[in-house]
Amino acid sequence: xxxxxxxxxxxxxxxxxxxxxxxxxxxxxxxxxxxxxxxxxxxxxxxxxxxxxxxxxxxxxxxxxxxxxxxxxxxxxxxxxxxxxxxxxxxxxxxxxxxxxxxxxxxxxxxxxxxxxxxxxxxxxxxxxxxxxxxxxxxxxxxxxxxxxxxxxxxxxxxxxxxxxxxxxxxxxxxxxxxxxxxxxxxxxxxxxxxxxxxxxxxxxxxxxxxxxxxxxxxxxxxxxxxxxxxxxxxxxxxxxxxxxxxxxxxxxxxxxxxxxxxxxxxxxxxxxxxxxxxxxxxxxxxxxxxxxxxxxxxxxxxxxxxxxxxxxxxxxxxxxxxxxxxxxxxxxxxxxxxxxxxxxxxxxxxxxxxxxxxxxxxxxxxxxxxxxxxxxxxxxxxxxxxxxxxxxxxxxxxxxxxxxxxxxxxxxxxxxxxxxxxxxxxxxxxxxxxxxxxxxxxxxxxxxxxxxxxxxxxxxxxxxxxxxxxxxxxxxxxxxxxxxxxxxxxxxxxxxxxxxxxxxxxxxxxxxxxxxxxxxxxxxxxxxxxxxxxxxxxxxxxxxxxxxxxxxxxxxxxxxxxxxxxxxxxxxxxxxxxxxxxxxxxxxxxxxxxxxxxxxxxxxxxxxxxxxxxxxxxxxxxxxxxxxxxxxxxxxxxxxxxxxxxxxxxxxxxxxxxxxxxxxxxxxxxxxxxxxxxxxxxxxxxxxxxxxxxxxxxxxxxxxxxxxxxxxxxxxxxxxxxxxxxxxxxxxxxxxxxxxxxxxxxxxxxxxxxxxxxxxxxxxxxxxxxxxxxxxxxxxxxxxxxxxxxxxxxxxxxxxxxxxx
Numbered sequence: 034x035x036x037x038x039x040x041x042x043x044x045x046x047x048x049x050x051x052x053x054x055x056x057x058x059x060x061x062x063x064x065x066x067x068x069x070x071x072x073x074x075x076x077x078x079x080x081x082x083x084x085x086x087x088x089x090x091x092x093x094x095x096x097x098x099x100x101x102x103x104x105x106x107x108x109x110x111x112x113x114x115x116x117x118x119x120x121x122x123x124x125x126x127x128x129x130x131x132x133x134x135x136x137x138x139x140x141x142x143x144x145x146x147x148x149x150x151x152x153x154x155x156x157x158x159x160x161x162x163x164x165x166x167x168x169x170x171x172x173x174x175x176x177x178x179x180x181x182x183x184x185x186x187x188x189x190x191x192x193x194x195x196x197x198x199x200x201x202x203x204x205x206x207x208x209x210x211x212x213x214x215x216x217x218x219x220x221x222x223x224x225x226x227x228x229x230x231x232x233x234x235x236x237x238x239x240x241x242x243x244x245x246x247x248x249x250x251x252x253x254x255x256x257x258x259x260x261x262x263x264x265x266x267x268x269x270x271x272x273x274x275x276x277x278x279x280x281x282x283x284x285x286x287x288x289x290x291x292x293x294x295x296x297x298x299x300x301x302x303x304x305x306x307x308x309x310x311x312x313x314x315x316x317x318x319x320x321x322x323x324x325x326x327x328x329x330x331x332x333x334x335x336x337x338x339x340x341x342x343x344x345x346x347x348x349x350x351x352x353x354x355x356x357x358x359x360x361x362x363x364x365x366x367x368x369x370x371x372x373x374x375x376x377x378x379x380x381x382x383x384x385x386x387x388x389x390x391x392x393x394x395x396x397x398x399x400x401x402x403x404x405x406x407x408x409x410x411x412x413x414x415x416x417x418x419x420x421x422x423x424x425x426x427x428x429x430x431x432x433x434x435x436x437x438x439x440x441x442x443x444x445x446x447x448x449x450x451x452x453x454x455x456x457x458x459x460x461x462x463x464x465x466x467x468x469x470x471x472x473x474x475x476x477x478x479x480x481x482x483x484x485x486x487x488x489x490x491x492x493x494x495x496x497x498x499x500x501x502x503x504x505x506x507x508x509x510x511x512x513x514x515x516x517x518x519x520x521x522x523x524x525x526x527x528x529x530x531x532x533x534x535x536x537x538x539x540x541x542x543x544x545x546x547x548x549x550x551x552x553x554x555x556x557x558x559x560x561x562x563x564x565x566x567x568x569x570x571x572x573x574x575x576x577x578x579x580x581x582x583x584x585x586x587x588x589x590x591x592x593x594x595x596x597x598x599x600x601x602x603x604x605x606x607x608x609x610x611x612x613x614x615x616x617x618x619x620x621x622x623x624x625x626x627x628x629x630x631x632x633x634x635x636x637x638x639x640x641x642x643x644x645x646x647x648x649x650x651x652x653x654x655x656x657x658x659x660x661x662x663x664x665x666x667x668x669x670x671x672x673x674x675x676x677x678x679x680x681x682x683x684x685x686x687x688x689x690x691x692x693x694x695x696x697x698x699x700x701x702x703x704x705x706x707x708x709x710x711x712x713x714x715x716x717x718x719x720x721x722x723x724x725x726x727x728x729x730x731x732x733x734x735x736x737x738x739x740x741x742x743x744x745x746x747x748x749x750x751x752x753x754x755x756x757x758x759x760x761x762x763x764x765x766x767x768x769x770x771x772x773x774x775x776x777x778x779x780x781x782x783x784x785x786x787x788x789x790x791x792x793x794x795x796x797x798x799x800x801x802x803x804x805x806x807x808x809x810x811x812x813x814x815x816x817x818x819x820x821x822x823x824x825x826x827x828x829x830x831x832x833x834x835x836x837x838x839x
Contacts, residue, residue: 072127072591078117079600085112085593088127093276095126095144095247101597104162109276110423117597128590143590145274146246153242159249161275164411166249168273172196173237174251175229176273176304179280179358181411185379187308187358189386193230194258195307197409199269199284200227201255203397204296210263219259226255226265227302235262237269249273266290279420280409290399295451298394298443298471303405310334310378310385312350312357315370316414317343321506321545323476324422329414334372334387341368344476344506344545347421348389351414359410359417363427364441365391366474366547393473394443398452427475430482430571431549441473457567462493462553464561471550472569476506479541482571485534487551492527493562499523500554501534505544513555516540520554529567607631609665609676615655616725617683617756618739624650624676630669636662639680658682688753689816693719693744693765696782696819707783707819715748716820718775719765723752724791726760731797733762760797763816767792779820793818 073086088094093109101121107114117123126144150157156178158167167178172190175198179187189195206223209215216232219225230236241252252270257263270285284303313334320327323344332339341348348368351357369392374385395403410417433440435458439449442458446466450459462468491499502518504511511517519541521534536542553560570576610625626649627633633650639659646652646663655661661678693716698704700712709715723740724733739761740752755761767789769776781793788794795816 070127070591072125072593075594075596077596077598079598081115081117081597083114083117083595085114085125085127085595087111093128095128095276100124106162109279114595117595120597120599123595123597124592125595126590126592141245141248145248148243148245150244151242153239153244153251157242157244157249159244159247159273159275161247161277163278164275164280166273166275166280168249168251170239170242171236173198173229173255174239174242174253174271175199175237176282179409179411181278185309186381187312188381189307189309189383190381191307191384191386192232193234193236193256194227194232195386196229197304197306198228198302199255199271199286199304200225200258200302201265201267201286201397202299202301204294204299205292208257209260213263214261216259222259223299224265224296225258226267226269227258228253228255228269228271228304231256231258231260231262233261238264240268247274278411278416280411281406282408283404283406286397286401286403288397288399288401288403293399295396295398295448297445298396300392301395301397302390304407305388305390306350306358306360306409307386307388308350308358309381310372310374310376310383310387311352312387313372313377314351314353314355314357315372315387315389316349316351316359316417317341317347317368317370318345318418319343319506323545324426326418326422329418332370334377335375335385336370336372338369338371338388340392341370342366342474342506342547343368343391344547345418345421346427346476347417348391349410349414349417350387350389355414356412357414357417359412359414359420360389360391361408361410361417361421361424362391363406363424364473365393366427366476367392393441394471395441396439396443401452428477430477431472431475431485431569432571432576433472434568434570434576435566443471443473445469445471457490457565460564460566462561462564464495464559467552467555468560469550469552470564470566472548474548475546477546479536479544479546482546483535483537483542485536485569485571486573486575487532487534487569488529488567488575489523489532490527490529490565490567491523491525491562493523493525493560493564495560496553496558497523497525498554498557499560499564500552500557501549502552503541503544503549504547505540506547507544508547511548511550520557525562527563529565531573533573606670606672607665607667607674609663609674612677612679614679615681616727617681617759618686618754619725619737620653620655622652622655622678624652624663625665626650627665628667631665631667634664634666636664636675638662652678655680683756686754686756688751689723689755689763690749690751691763691816691818692748692750693721693776693818693820694748696821705782705819705821707785707817709817709819713819715744715746716775717744717746717748719744719748719750719769721750722764722766722791723754724762724764726762726797729760729797729799731762731794733764733791733794736762758799760799762797763795764788764791765793765818769793776820778823780823782819782821783817785818793820 088110094107094112100123101119102116105116153170156167156169158165163182165180168174169177175196177188177190177196188197203224207220208224235256237256238254243250250272252268255265255269257265266289268287272283274281315332316329318329319342343366346363346366347359347361349359369390371388376385410420436456437454447462447468460470498520500518500520502511516539519534519536521532524530568575633646635646638644638661639657642657643654645654658680663676664673666673692709694709694713696705702710702713720743722738725736727736739754742750744750768774785793785795
């Protein structure tokens with residue numbers, strides 16, 4: 034609330050008195066009636082998704098806890114259900130939160146779920162998989178956390194005057210109890226308890242906390258913002274719930290002041306939203322064509338605090354990508370916007386911050402109870418506005434019945450008889466000042482309400498004319514010009530009469546009306562006495578909308594049961610896999626293992642073939658060239674799949690003979706040159722494997738074993754199944770190098786490489802023109818393997834093995 038900035042080496046302070054309201058309807062113990070909805074017939078389905086009926090205006094779908102799959106999702110507006118993956122009965126509730134301020138939102142309802150905790154120590158979150166919201170005991174239980182599923186916290190928590198919180202304002206101004214410290218810069222703010230805490234960083238005192246599956250509830254005694262650790266004579270309660278990408282909040286302020294003075298109405302913060310300064314773009318609609326998708330207005334921070342005369346009941350803050358938070362307040366059209374600071378940061382503790390709120394005025398009686406609602410919509414600015422458009426529209430004209438409720442009407446230089454309100458507003462005029470009876474902000478098209486009506490009882494001295502005054506969307510204040518008011522004759526008998534006010538030939542008929550008031554004429558006689566106002570409507574029969582009904586409020590619900598039965602499992606169709614063309618010399622194939630009730634069969638084979646096929650798909654003895662047709666069959670479902678194996682025509686196989694030897698230079702040869710010379714002895718009993726190398730990369734991983742053998746007493750080995758134009762690799766198996774093997778503690782000396790899986794391997798080799806050649810033909814590849822043993826000291830005839838083979 035105080036913004037500090039360094040300028041010219043000095044710290045200077047700019048004071049912003051930010052008194053804001055955002056409520057769907059400010060009410061005093063007002064509740065609204067609702068009609069029980071029809072959720073439809075119970076259904077049974079084998080689909081994992083189902084479409085329930087669209088929720089009517091003012092109603093929403095919600096899933097209670099206890100459904101078989103707790104992660105099944107339900108669209109609150111369209112009734113689209115997904116995630117019916119666990120068999121059983123799913124209950125879905127079509128619920129009404131009637132009007133803008135239903136006290137039943139202050140009660141635990143079935144869709145809130147099970148109690149999870151009734152104690153708080155730090156941050157507590159709700160998370161519905163789309164968005165998160167949290168309250169914190171270190172901030173008096175105010176909302177300190179708001180984010181998308183994987184996003185950063187949007188809420189600024191620089192001090193206890195930020196957050197998303199509620200604050201009450203009343204007289205006297207100034208307000209300083211004896212012996213209590215006050216911050217001088219805020220001494221003119223008056224009576225001002227706020228939900229989070231005070232200027233001196235003392236958090237408000239939490240009385241009650243409750244967390245359920247979809248409910249955070251906090252009741253607290255707020256601190257006065259400018260006073261040191263001084264409790265307000267009131268309590269704040271808020272009930273926080275999630276619905277898709279929307280946070281729905283119901284708030285109650287209960288007053289308990291010893292000072293029974295009815296102070297003048299003041300702007301309330303119910304609530305204010307302080308977001309991180311990266312949310313610098315403030316959006317709203319202030320034109321004369323509400324709910325027509327006309328162009329929005331945008332202000333980009335930094336900027337001073339500005340009054341916003343919204344003609345649609347929302348305002349929003351976004352980042353540069355136009356994603357952020359929208360504040361939806363169904364019965365309010367007055368807002369403020371501001372940007373404090375000059376940095377654009379996503380840090381919740383940065384001193385710069387963006388700010389929005391709605392600002393109707395409210396009389397706070399010493400003993401009043403005020404309930405209201407607001408919603409925060411997370412998403413793109415277009416989605417935020419679309420959400421507002423999908424909600425019930427504000428009344429198109431006057432529609433107020435003052436039974437137990439002021440409906441945010443308030444006074445200038447006059448008062449009423451106080452709370453509780455009876456069946457009408459009982460206003461007392463003393464003949465002094467303006468004596469105005471003002472409406473909250475509205476957005477009515479005058480052309481739709483060319484006549485308005487009041488039911489009132491006048492008992493005034495001094496005259497028999499009264500004035501009805503209005504201001505349009507373009508008027509910054511009430512203008513005292515012709516065409517902005519209409520006088521009407523009254524009967525001063527103290528009895529209730531219905532008065533018609535014909536506005537046909539005035540500016541009213543061609544304007545978007547922003548606010549109205551009743552008062553004595555400023556150019557007429559002084560009036561004193563009583564003015565009792567029962568209702569104000571666009572019909573001579575009085576209010577018709579339930580949004581201002583005085584009927585007791587309740588949440589109306591209906592439940593539909595969806596029974597999910599998984600479809601009968603069907604056997605998968607056989608899948609024999611792709612056709613296969615064998616390489617020369619390959620005589621076996623392992624096909625995919627058959628599934629339940631499936632079996633491999635040979636449909637046809639070349640003449641003279643002795644091929645065999647095992648039940649698990651092992652094909653052997655593929656020696657006869659030609660086409661082999663096989664089937665994978667499911668005899669139960671009478672379905673089959675075909676695949677073909679082609680054995681190519683190949684020339685006669687060639688042989689390869691080589692050796693494994695000690696490359697130690699015995700007999701006058703050269704040690705460690707990788708070539709066997711006279712006197713260098715062969716090594717017997719070495720296991721040798723011939724691999725195919727189909728992609729010629731020198732790695733046998735993707736090849737097949739063609740032959741395996743052992744070296745003879747002279748260290749020689751021979752393979753007889755090599756085919757022209759095929760690549761191969763020869764390997765000395767890794768087991769040869771293990772303890773007890775013929776090559777234990779030896780190492781290769783030629784171009785061979787060692788693999789812990791395949792052992793010592795030759796370079797890739799190719800048979801061309803009856804010769805075994807290297808990859809870069811026509812150089813002849815040497816497939817002999819020279820090795821040297823480990824020894825204590827290095828010498829030409831031995832090596833120290835310094836690294837362990839794995």
